Amino acid sequence: MDQYEILRELGRGGTSVVYLVSEKETGRIYAMKVLRKKSSGSPQEQSQKSGELSKISEDLLQASDQLLAEATVLKALSVGQTGPHPPHPGIPAYGAGICGENGAFEGFLMEYVEGLSLQQMLADGTTYSVRESAEAGLQLCAIMKRLHRMEPPMIYRDLKPANILVRPTGEFVVVDYGAVRKFKSDAGKDTHRLGTEGYAAPEQYGGWEQSDERTDIYGIGAVLHHMLTGRPPLETGLRPLEEFIGARLPGEYSEMSKILLRCCSVAPSARYSSCAELEKALKAVLTTRGREAAAGKSQEIRNKIWKRFTILCYAAAALLTCAAILAFSSAEAGRTEYHILIEEAVKSQDLDEKTEAYRRAVRTRPEEPEAYLQFLRDLVEDCRITNEEREALDSVMYAEGSINRMRERRPGDYAGFQMELGKAMFCCYEGGTEPARTAFGNVMQTAGLWIRGRECAEAMEEVLGGTWTGQRITAWRVLERISAREAAGSGNGIFAASVCKAAAGEIALYEDRYEAAGADPETVKEVMESAEDFLAEAERGRAYVPEKLLEELRAAVKSAAGRSSSQGEP
Numbered sequence: 001m002d003q004y005e006i007l008r009e010l011g012r013g014g015t016s017v018v019y020l021v022s023e024k025e026t027g028r029i030y031a032m033k034v035l036r037k038k039s040s041g042s043p044q045e046q047s048q049k050s051g052e053l054s055k056i057s058e059d060l061l062q063a064s065d066q067l068l069a070e071a072t073v074l075k076a077l078s079v080g081q082t083g084p085h086p087p088h089p090g091i092p093a094y095g096a097g098i099c100g101e102n103g104a105f106e107g108f109l110m111e112y113v114e115g116l117s118l119q120q121m122l123a124d125g126t127t128y129s130v131r132e133s134a135e136a137g138l139q140l141c142a143i144m145k146r147l148h149r150m151e152p153p154m155i156y157r158d159l160k161p162a163n164i165l166v167r168p169t170g171e172f173v174v175v176d177y178g179a180v181r182k183f184k185s186d187a188g189k190d191t192h193r194l195g196t197e198g199y200a201a202p203e204q205y206g207g208w209e210q211s212d213e214r215t216d217i218y219g220i221g222a223v224l225h226h227m228l229t230g231r232p233p234l235e236t237g238l239r240p241l242e243e244f245i246g247a248r249l250p251g252e253y254s255e256m257s258k259i260l261l262r263c264c265s266v267a268p269s270a271r272y273s274s275c276a277e278l279e280k281a282l283k284a285v286l287t288t289r290g291r292e293a294a295a296g297k298s299q300e301i302r303n304k305i306w307k308r309f310t311i312l313c314y315a316a317a318a319l320l321t322c323a324a325i326l327a328f329s330s331a332e333a334g335r336t337e338y339h340i341l342i343e344e345a346v347k348s349q350d351l352d353e354k355t356e357a358y359r360r361a362v363r364t365r366p367e368e369p370e371a372y373l374q375f376l377r378d379l380v381e382d383c384r385i386t387n388e389e390r391e392a393l394d395s396v397m398y399a400e401g402s403i404n405r406m407r408e409r410r411p412g413d414y415a416g417f418q419m420e421l422g423k424a425m426f427c428c429y430e431g432g433t434e435p436a437r438t439a440f441g442n443v444m445q446t447a448g449l450w451i452r453g454r455e456c457a458e459a460m461e462e463v464l465g466g467t468w469t470g471q472r473i474t475a476w477r478v479l480e481r482i483s484a485r486e487a488a489g490s491g492n493g494i495f496a497a498s499v500c501k502a503a504a505g506e507i508a509l510y511e512d513r514y515e516a517a518g519a520d521p522e523t524v525k526e527v528m529e530s531a532e533d534f535l536a537e538a539e540r541g542r543a544y545v546p547e548k549l550l551e552e553l554r555a556a557v558k559s560a561a562g563r564s565s566s567q568g569e570p
Helices: 043-048 050-079 118-123 130-148 213-229 250-263 275-286 288-295 298-314 316-321 323-327 337-347 351-364 370-379 387-397 399-409 411-428 434-444 451-464 472-490 494-516 521-539 547-567
Strands: 004-012 016-023 029-035 094-099 105-110 164-166 172-174
Touching (some): 004 029, 029 094, 050 094, 050 105, 118 164, 130 172, 130 275, 213 250, 250 275, 337 351, 370 387, 370 411, 399 411, 411 434, 411 451, 411 494, 434 451, 451 472, 472 521, 494 521, 494 547, 521 547
Antiparallel strands (some): 004 016, 016 029, 029 105, 164 172
């Protein structure tokens, strides 16, 4: 490294630092990414902290391997594996590897990209129009396509404003390839969870399905949403654009909103299947014809998008567990009879016709969860399930023992569906809590249940049971925590609001029962505070809650707070 002069630091991460350097012999400018050095201290300190130093050594070795992997990816992108590739302006050109005294890999050189990060520009108040965002999306698609067309395909997995540099010419450059992984056709899931919260696709968190091209499409959608709204995805819940900026160019915004909601769908099967498909949609936004066609239907599209978004978010937890949906998605399996029947059912407005279409779909593939889940989404669209609708759903689930075949062949998918069924019945069914309790009981009886699912089901069985114990208030606390986390991740707060409303309502009416059962007063206080906190988040628009449910939550919280206040008076 002696042949390079460090000019200044450009940035740093947890294990590496990037410098602007000049090659002494030629005067060429590069960006140099190297491992961060950690001082070991004096010999006495080393003796005292031998365990810590050993851990530091292991971390550095792992960081060195990651840095070498990143350099290998960048070199492959520059050179190409199936023949020479012309340099891509959106990918920094690879320079050379740098080794230390013992030949250990310590870093690499790459093209220095002059410009600011998109993160800096957004933080400084830079705003983007629909046209500018669509053009940026086309650039990002072209960059991701270069990775996806490698052999084997490379998945970037960490697309966010901080990893995008904007040249003075306006060209986007994607940097930091440390999270890139090779797509493996025989792999079931990623072995490591990598990505940035808010911009990373759901499959990157749970380890339930491996990332693929659609993972990067989610990242593109999240970045463009930030560009258009000026707010990070976690602050907006990825809600439709019209809620923020719909007063201007409604046709363009409606079209772009539809694109971004599809990009950021929880289920990979609902997203664009490739960057080429996303490019086609973005180009349509840039055409006058596309804008004029959208302008005449803006209100209709806006309502449809919001309903679709609400439905998708409500089913988020189930979709995260149903890998079979992805494996047999319409994008991969084509327009099979199963998916044609589901589409027919979704379009039907008559309950009897809809039920019959779902029943026929289930007969073709009774072990697959998609038809059951889609019927459930249709029923909860208006946040209300009637007795007639429940009977219709039962007739599909239990026709010829279909749901039992899914339970036998795909217990994980069965548990996921029963979890969503229980939540839907708890939140929306007008005929009591017994169906919800039955569904959560089915979850508990399923083998191979994921930990958070078991925790939620156990807590639900406790609060839906008729016995009052000291653990009941603890169960409400568990449910508040789980549901609030789900709401923060999906933007849908229906389940969380229903949990908080029920918990606060019980405290308001039956605080004396809790005392008699020996409930911890501190836990009672925590449950009330959590309900108040979620109400504040919902009122700020951080999670979608229907107005009627929000009003009921307000009343329950107010009543519980009033009772607690009166209980504390001398």
